[in-house]
Amino acid sequence: xxxxxxxxxxxxxxxxxxxxxxxLGDDALILSHRLSEWCAHSPELEEDVAxxxxxxxxxxxxxxxxxxxxxxxxxGRSEDDLAFLRTEREFGNVLLVEQPNGDFAVTxxxxxxxxxxxxxxxxxxxxSTDPELAALAAKAVKEVAYHRDHAVQWTLRLGDGTAExxxxxxxxxxQLWPYTAxxxxxxxxxxxxxxxxxxxxPRTLRPAWEASVAGVIEAATLTVPADGWQPRGxxxxxxxxxxxxxxxxxxxxxxxxPGASW
Amino acid sequence: MSTxxxxxxxxxxxxxxxxxxxxxxxxxSDAEMALRNARDLYTRRGEGVSIWVVPAASxxxxxxxxxxxxxxxxxxxVYRHPTFYRVPEGVKNL
Numbered sequence: 001x002x003x004x005x006x007x008x009x010x011x012x013x014x015x016x017x018x019x020x021x022x023x024l025g026d027d028a029l030i031l032s033h034r035l036s037e038w039c040a041h042s043p044e045l046e047e048d049v050a051x052x053x054x055x056x057x058x059x060x061x062x063x064x065x066x067x068x069x070x071x072x073x074x075x076g077r078s079e080d081d082l083a084f085l086r087t088e089r090e091f092g093n094v095l096l097v098e099q100p101n102g103d104f105a106v107t108x109x110x111x112x113x114x115x116x117x118x119x120x121x122x123x124x125x126x127x128s129t130d131p132e133l134a135a136l137a138a139k140a141v142k143e144v145a146y147h148r149d150h151a152v153q154w155t156l157r158l159g160d161g162t163a164e165x166x167x168x169x170x171x172x173x174x175q176l177w178p179y180t181a182x183x184x185x186x187x188x189x190x191x192x193x194x195x196x197x198x199x200x201x202p203r204t205l206r207p208a209w210e211a212s213v214a215g216v217i218e219a220a221t222l223t224v225p226a227d228g229w230q231p232r233g234x235x236x237x238x239x240x241x242x243x244x245x246x247x248x249x250x251x252x253x254x255x256x257x258p259g260a261s262w
Numbered sequence: 263m264s265t266x267x268x269x270x271x272x273x274x275x276x277x278x279x280x281x282x283x284x285x286x287x288x289x290x291s292d293a294e295m296a297l298r299n300a301r302d303l304y305t306r307r308g309e310g311v312s313i314w315v316v317p318a319a320s321x322x323x324x325x326x327x328x329x330x331x332x333x334x335x336x337x338x339x340v341y342r343h344p345t346f347y348r349v350p351e352g353v354k355n356l
Contacts, residue, residue, distance in 0.1 A: 044267065045289070046288050046289055046290065046299035046302070046303060047299075049299075049302050049303050050298070050299065050302040053302050053306065149298070150298065153294060153295060153298060157291060157292075
């Protein structure tokens with residue numbers, strides 16, 4: 001890299017860090033919303049509370065990241081403005097987190113894939129040269145370790161449970177596997193910040209993620225899905241059809257009563 | 263919501279030095295899941311440093327019918343009751 005481009009990279013940093021924080025914040029926010037949809041619909045009362053707890057952990061991460069992104073952006077947008085007043089194409093979350101809940105096994109598959117990814121990501125992000133991101137990661141890494149444990153426990157029980165639970169767990173893993181490729185795709189925003197030690201190169205997370213996820217799937221007597229179709233585009237705002245409905249519900253109150261609070 | 267899963271009694275130790283206290287119960291398929299459900303239901307506000315779960319079926323309980331022979335004889339033996347000394351100020355858990 002030449003001196004000129006490095007200088008321009010440095011000057012572009014706050015906007016890039018804002019975008020990176022927004023991507024990670026959107027991941028947490030959208031998955032939080034999906035998990036909150038289970039409220040009062042879980043198989044057991046205990047599971048209702050468990051999933052709501054995971055959703056609240058993610059919402060906390062999203063609030064920190066969105067607030068930070070808003071402050072770096074310098075346009076005076078608050079966490080609420082970013083969460084509730086952006087449109088579909090302005091969200092940078094990966095496609096995996098917006099996938100509909102499906103049955104309980106699909107939700108657990110999504111949790112296994114994403115919580116394992118987030119565990120690896122936050123563990124690496126603890127060493128970020130950006131103190132805000134490092135502090136967020138240090139707090140969140142403990143939360144997502146529990147999220148992963150929750151998903152592992154359920155994957156083992158559903159996979160190694162009855163013939164029906166085994167079938168559904170395998171179907172859930174198969175259905176969402178294609179969306180995991182995007183987690184490790186080299187995104188331009190992250191790539192630029194990796195050189196400055198701010199962001200984590202998503203490609204470096206893949207080996208540990210694969211080993212961890214494959215270990216759980218095999219222990220649960222299930223089969224690791226084969227690679228095939230690998231959709232992506234979430235990071236640049238290209239989302240699936242269901243995402244509009246998700247935003248519609250998530251943003252309805254704030255759009256009907258702008259600035260509502262309690 | 264189904265309640266086909268076994269019931270577990272939950273005991274939480276609030277701080278080091280205290281004993282585990284019964285706080286309630288959860289449904290779960292097995293002990294490991296019961297521990298996690300108890301964590302989510304009973305320690306969300308920083309209530310505990312340790313959790314025990316016990317199958318509810320393993321608890322042998324005294325019967326209300328036995329209340330008189332079990333507990334009443336101690337009622338009039340006040341010399342056994344720990345009420346004849348002053349609790350030092352500042353002692354929180356006695």
